Amino acid sequence: MSSPVINSKLPNVGTTIFTVMSGLANEHKAINLGQGFPDYQMNEELMNKVSEVMQKGWNQYVPMQGYMPLRESIADKVEYLYQTKVDPNTQITITPGGTYAIYTALTTILQPGDEVIIFEPGYDSYIPNVEINGAVPVLIDLKFPEYKIDWDEVRKKVSPKTKAIMLNSPHNPTGAVLTEEDILQLSSIVKGTNIFIVSDEVYEHLIFDNIPHQSILRYPELLERSFVCFSFGKTYNCTGWKLGYCISSPASMVEFRKVHQFNCFCCHTPSQVALADFLKNKNAYLSLSGIMQQKRDHFIKLMKQTKFELLNSSGSYFICAKYDRISDEDDRDFAIRITKEFGVATIPVSVFYKAGTDNKVIRFCFSKNKETLEAAVERLIKI
Ligand code: PMP
Numbered sequence: 452m453s454s455p456v457i458n459s460k461l462p463n464v465g466t467t468i469f470t471v472m473s474g475l476a477n478e479h480k481a482i483n484l485g486q487g488f489p490d491y492q493m494n495e496e497l498m499n500k501v502s503e504v505m506q507k508g509w510n511q512y513v514p515m516q517g518y519m520p521l522r523e524s525i526a527d528k529v530e531y532l533y534q535t536k537v538d539p540n541t542q543i544t545i546t547p548g549g550t551y552a553i554y555t556a557l558t559t560i561l562q563p564g565d566e567v568i569i570f571e572p573g574y575d576s577y578i579p580n581v582e583i584n585g586a587v588p589v590l591i592d593l594k595f596p597e598y599k600i601d602w603d604e605v606r607k608k609v610s611p612k613t614k615a616i617m618l619n620s621p622h623n624p625t626g627a628v629l630t631e632e633d634i635l636q637l638s639s640i641v642k643g644t645n646i647f648i649v650s651d652e653v654y655e656h657l658i659f660d661n662i663p664h665q666s667i668l669r670y671p672e673l674l675e676r677s678f679v680c681f682s683f684g685k686t687y688n689c690t691g692w693k694l695g696y697c698i699s700s701p702a703s704m705v706e707f708r709k710v711h712q713f714n715c716f717c718c719h720t721p722s723q724v725a726l727a728d729f730l731k732n733k734n735a736y737l738s739l740s741g742i743m744q745q746k747r748d749h750f751i752k753l754m755k756q757t758k759f760e761l762l763n764s765s766g767s768y769f770i771c772a773k774y775d776r777i778s779d780e781d782d783r784d785f786a787i788r789i790t791k792e793f794g795v796a797t798i799p800v801s802v803f804y805k806a807g808t809d810n811k812v813i814r815f816c817f818s819k820n821k822e823t824l825e826a827a828v829e830r831l832i833k834i
């Protein structure tokens with residue numbers, strides 16, 4: 452018997468690098484500084500709350516927009532952090548993770564042939580999300596090695612077909628962050644156009660050195676044309692929960708919900724009920740940047756003993772490093788070899804470029820216990 456043949460919607464896509472490198476790390480018992488997730492326990496109070504509300508019977512569907520008290524808590528948090536009022540009823544939808552929020556936003560707005568401006572290196576789901584909708588990614592390199600946006604190039608690449616610009620700050624994989632000047636440039640480009648912004652802000656609370664996070668939510672005029680996407684997994688050290696949310700204008704949210712309600716309908720109830728309450732604890736999210744900054748600084752200090760040359764990271768839980776003093780192998784071969792031979796898994800940054808641009812840079816994830824980082828660097832010193 453033979454199966455029917457699928458005319459692939461994503462013919463050029465394989466298994467994601469995160470799955471590949473974590474698989475290789477397990478196989479070779481390597482320390483995994485590749486895929487981005489903490490190796491320490493999440494907040495105990497939040498875990499207990501989830502189990503409590505399950506016991507109390509919060510185990511059936513909530514409305515497809517999400518549990519209302521959670522949306523209200525999010526609106527309060529947005530007002531507290533960014534001084535913008537958003538309506539929990541019409542502007543917030545709870546989603547199964549940030550990736551899903553981004554995919555749904557793009558699916559909501561894109562028609563075949565539309566163009567979406569995407570900066571590279573960029574998170575690996577963006578291009579397939581655009582292509583599966585029959586739209587066309589228009590790629591712009593961030594200026595290496597600071598990974599800044601060249602706004603003149605953006606101006607040149609905007610066309611009558613431009614439907615959206617994808618933003619991501621703090622940025623995966625580089626740790627670069629947008630400045631107020633970037634937002635001014637962006638505003639001047641989109642003003643008076645029909646261009647949407649899809650802003651991936653899953654690392655909003657992972658920003659260092661007292662730099663303020665330039666959320667689109669600070670700018671009500673930009674929010675009118677934006678879908679702003681968040682992830683509880685990043686904020687509360689529970690990437691496996693796959694819970695997040697999207698905020699947009701009321702008109703855009705009507706369309707977003709049309710797509711969402713026939714894809715997943717609604718998200719995991721007990722986590723939403725627990726988070727509705729836990730979100731009121733400001734310290735739980737405000738303390739995160741300090742904790743992560745300490746990890747970054749400790750890792751930077753340890754890495755001075757190696758031949759790697761770290762690049763700057765102002766946010767996220769990633770830091771990139773050049774290895775051209777060690778090897779001229781391409782970054783994928785290098786990352787695979789050091790996983791196998793030295794027992795440390797990383798992510799080659801070329802995977803975040805459609806054309807595989809190889810600047811001899813790999814990405815380290817530092818959201819790990821001190822002991823894990825120290826054990827990894829012990830091994831990296833030997834390279
Ligand atoms: N965007 C970026 C830049 C990310 O690094 C991640 C983390 N995987 C996501 C989106 C997705 O978050 P989630 O796991 O909530 O889908």
Ligand code: GLN
Nearest residue numbers: 469470485486487488623
């Ligand atoms: N965001 C994580 C990273 O960049 C991984 C997400 C995933 O595995 N899809 O490492």
